[in-house]
Amino acid sequence: MKSFDGKKAEALLASLGEEITVKRAYPLSQCSTFRIGGEAALAVWPRTEGALCRLLSLCRENGWYHTVIGNGSNVLFDDAGFDGAVLFTSALADITFDGTAVTASCGVPVTRLAAVAAEKGLAGLSFAYGIPGTVGGAVYMNAGAYGGEIGNAVESVFYYDGRTGETGSYTAGECRFGYRGSAFQEEDKTVLAATLRLKEGDPAAIREEMEDCMRSRKEKQPLEYPSAGSVFRRCPGYYTGKLIEDAGLKGTAVGGAQVSLKHAGFIVNRGNATAADVRELISTVRETVKSRYGLTLECEVRYIPATPAKKEL
Numbered sequence: 001m002k003s004f005d006g007k008k009a010e011a012l013l014a015s016l017g018e019e020i021t022v023k024r025a026y027p028l029s030q031c032s033t034f035r036i037g038g039e040a041a042l043a044v045w046p047r048t049e050g051a052l053c054r055l056l057s058l059c060r061e062n063g064w065y066h067t068v069i070g071n072g073s074n075v076l077f078d079d080a081g082f083d084g085a086v087l088f089t090s091a092l093a094d095i096t097f098d099g100t101a102v103t104a105s106c107g108v109p110v111t112r113l114a115a116v117a118a119e120k121g122l123a124g125l126s127f128a129y130g131i132p133g134t135v136g137g138a139v140y141m142n143a144g145a146y147g148g149e150i151g152n153a154v155e156s157v158f159y160y161d162g163r164t165g166e167t168g169s170y171t172a173g174e175c176r177f178g179y180r181g182s183a184f185q186e187e188d189k190t191v192l193a194a195t196l197r198l199k200e201g202d203p204a205a206i207r208e209e210m211e212d213c214m215r216s217r218k219e220k221q222p223l224e225y226p227s228a229g230s231v232f233r234r235c236p237g238y239y240t241g242k243l244i245e246d247a248g249l250k251g252t253a254v255g256g257a258q259v260s261l262k263h264a265g266f267i268v269n270r271g272n273a274t275a276a277d278v279r280e281l282i283s284t285v286r287e288t289v290k291s292r293y294g295l296t297l298e299c300e301v302r303y304i305p306a307t308p309a310k311k312e313l
């Protein structure tokens with residue numbers, strides 16, 4: 001495949017002027033909670049939803065390899081970086097309320113959204129308080145915790161369709177939310193914004209529920225190390241972390257990557273882990289769990305390959 005020409009792409013992006021920030025050879029390790037990844041040929045931060053759409057159209061028209069990233073809290077970037085354009089949504093941070101409905105741009109951190117909603121006496125997002133993702137990433141993943149899932153609150157999602165180059169919207173049903181899954185994982189659609197339907201509640205009680213969730217995270221999760229949260233999906237009928245622990249894998253390390261001593265469902269970066277370390281450790285965990293229990297662990301973390309060649313974790 002022809003290598004991506006970052007210089008030429010940057011020149012084409014100049015038409016977007018002040019609406020975007022562009023950086024070449026940008027270290028992806030700075031943009032993932034794993035703190036892992038080589039350089040992106042091009043990293044772009046659109047400031048408006050319109051600019052994100054125009055960027056996506058440019059990628060589409062020019063056949064550029066590209067990906068959209070929120071907070072990078074559920075991704076493993078490759079050590080070779082990304083030979084294309086990485087579009088970051090962190091500058092898209094609008095939140096508007098209309099009664100018990102709230103519409104948030106894709107780059108809004110869900111923890112912030114939960115906090116702002118709570119201040120207004122709107123309940124339904126306490127479970128998300130502490131999830132280090134954005135609205136776009138949470139909708140894509142159907143992020144959930146403590147019995148809640150973002151999909152349960154979604155009323156509609158406004159998207160850009162990479163197949164047609166048009167924008168459109170999905171009802172909650174059309175989003176096909178399932179356990180850590182949504183239609184967005186199967187279709188070439190970028191989440192631009194989501195409208196969530198919340199419930200009226202007592203701000204102090206909501207705050208307390210949120211703090212309970214945060215306390216539990218701090219107690220159980222190895223937040224002192226970079227990670228991407230739980231690496232594997234839930235194995236029906238089992239606690240995946242417990243399975244990994246019972247298989248004797250707690251503390252197992254490859255290079256700088258280690259199965260967390262605090263929560264075996266997490267792989268942590270002990271300082272200088274590479275994506276290759278993490279991938280090898282994932283293989284070790286899977287093979288051991290398979291041979292011991294006959295169970296196949298599936299990855300929740302999304303691997304972002306350096307080139308379009310399809311490589312799954």
Ligand SMILES: Cc1cc2nc3c(=O)[nH]c(=O)nc-3n(C[C@H](O)[C@H](O)[C@H](O)COP(=O)(O)OP(=O)(O)OC[C@H]3O[C@@H](n4cnc5c(N)ncnc54)[C@H](O)[C@@H]3O)c2cc1C
Pocket residue numbers: 033067068069070071072073074075089106130131132133134135136137138139140141142143144145184189190191192221223227228229230302
């Ligand atoms: C310490 C820690 C704790 C965590 N706890 C939880 C938890 O309790 N529950 C849980 O579900 N997850 C948890 N996670 C994982 C992660 O935070 C969630 O999956 C989160 O929803 C990812 O959001 P993000 O913005 O970081 O997405 P990213 O990591 O940036 O992206 C994830 C995927 O979504 C895609 N994506 C991002 N934005 C968009 C968009 N606008 N449109 C289309 N696709 C998009 C990306 O291309 C990628 O494939 C945890 C992670 C960490 C590090």
